[in-house]
Amino acid sequence: MSRVESVQQAFRETFGMAPEGCWQAPGRVNLIGEHTDYNQGFVLPFAIDRQAVVALRRRADGRVRLASAHPASKPVAGRVADAGAARGWSAYLLGVVWALQQRGVEVPGFDLFVDSTVPTGAGLSSSAALESATALALNELLQAGLSREELVLVGQHAENDVVGAPTGILDQSASLLSEAGHAVFLDCRSRESEPVPLDLPGAGLVILVVDTKVSHAHADGGYADRRASCERAAAALGIAALRDLEPADLPRAERLLDQETFRRARHIVTENARVLETVSVLRSAGPGEIGGILDRSHRSMRDDFEISSPELDLAVATAQANGALGARMTGGGFGGSAIALVREPDAGKVGAAVEAVFRTAGLAAPDVFEVLPGPGAQRLV
Incomplete structure (x- = not known):
């Protein structure tokens, strides 16, 4: 039984009838450009093959x-009118309902079953x-006519105003706008995006x-503190956002x-420059030169x-010491995941080295896996 058939069957068993359709949206790896999105800067994520x-x-x-296939996510029942007050795992789904309502989209109600292979807190x-x-499904079924770029903002508003996480548009853009074999070069001020070739197999590479396994949450204080610090810096310097600060202004x-x-401002300035450098190198020399x-x-x-x-630093240093071309933490930080750019024949060695050093340090066993740039959100059936 395929995964789609399994989700359809679970829907029928849960709600007593067949769904109208199934949709998928991927998680993402941010290749480079961390915390630059809410500073109106540049990011370069790609969709992964976990959805x-x-x-x-x-x-x-x-x-x-x-209802969810995840055993920790208990079933939720409520009313569309109360979507803005959702809490827990349902806030991500009902937050979308609330954000659509703010745009004048009438949502009559629905049954939904979700199964995700994207690790939580990673x-x-x-x-x-x-x-x-959820946004893609409702937009299609309700014939709301919103573009994918508008659905990015729907997801961001759900995250900001219902979930309570002060995130930018990076994550939803990667999930909705990605193309297989490419990263998404996104200008978070203009919201313009374009695909950048990221042909890892062609270069004999994997990520x-x-x-x-150190869980993080964007709604926790560290993320909000970094955003507030960036906003204070911009205000003190008399600029709209740290996007406007050039290296010469440091x-x-x-x-x-x-x-x-x-230091917070310097990271944003130099990270924006690194995104632009990465895009240039990918176009001219390919992924083997960005390590x-x-x-x-x-x-x-x-x-x-x-x-x-400490866990992220250990993962990065170990990968670098065992042949990775480059490595960095990815995502909002304070836990989560690191990525390593590795030659395909070295992937097993690098992964085993990371697992061994975590074991020696008495840390929880990490989950090490390969990803390739995949397609963005789409209807499956």
Whole structure:
């Protein structure tokens, strides 16, 4: 039985009838460009081959019933009118309903079953996968006519205003706008995006994800604190956002800001530059030449933005010492995952080395797996 057939069957068993369709939306790896999105900067994520799949059927009575294949996600029943007050795992789905309502889309009610293979708390955007699959399904079934770019904002507003996580548009953009074999180069100010070739197999490369099993959540205080620090820096420098700060402006910024705030600003400025450099190198020389940029990005996140963790640093250093071309933490930080750019024949060795060093350090066993750039959200049946 295929995964889609399994989700359809679970829907029928849960709700007593067949769904109207199934939709998938992927998680993502952010190749480079961390915390630059809410600073109106540049990011370069790609969709991965792990997805949330939702089966959905409309109702006419204003009620919503949600169920999940995940045993920790208990079934939820409520009313469409109360979507903005959702809590727990249902907030990601009902937050989308609320955001659609704010755009004048009438949602009559629905039953939904979800099954996701995107690890939660791993920094791979399991939440945006849920939001994007739900938004795509409702947009199609309700004939709302919203573009994918508008659905990105629907997901962001759900995350910001219902879930309570002050995120930018990176995650939903990767989930909704990606193309197989490409990364998404996104300007978070103009919201313009374009695909950038990321042909890892053609270069004999893979990207290893190391899920450290140290869970993080964007709604926790560390993420919000970093965003507030960036906003204070921009206000003190008299600019709209740190996107407007150039490397040549850093000496002036250092004179005007306290040292911690300056380090936060310096990370954003240099990370934006690294995104642009990565795009240029991918287009001119291919993915085999971006390893050093990934390494510099991790140092900046570790030392200037201070969002890494001992487990992430250990994973990155071990990968680098065992043949990775480059490695960095990915995602919002404070736990989650690291990525390593590895030659295909070295993938097993690098993964085994990371697992061994975690075991020696007495840490929980990490989940190490390969990812390739996959397609964005789509209807399956």
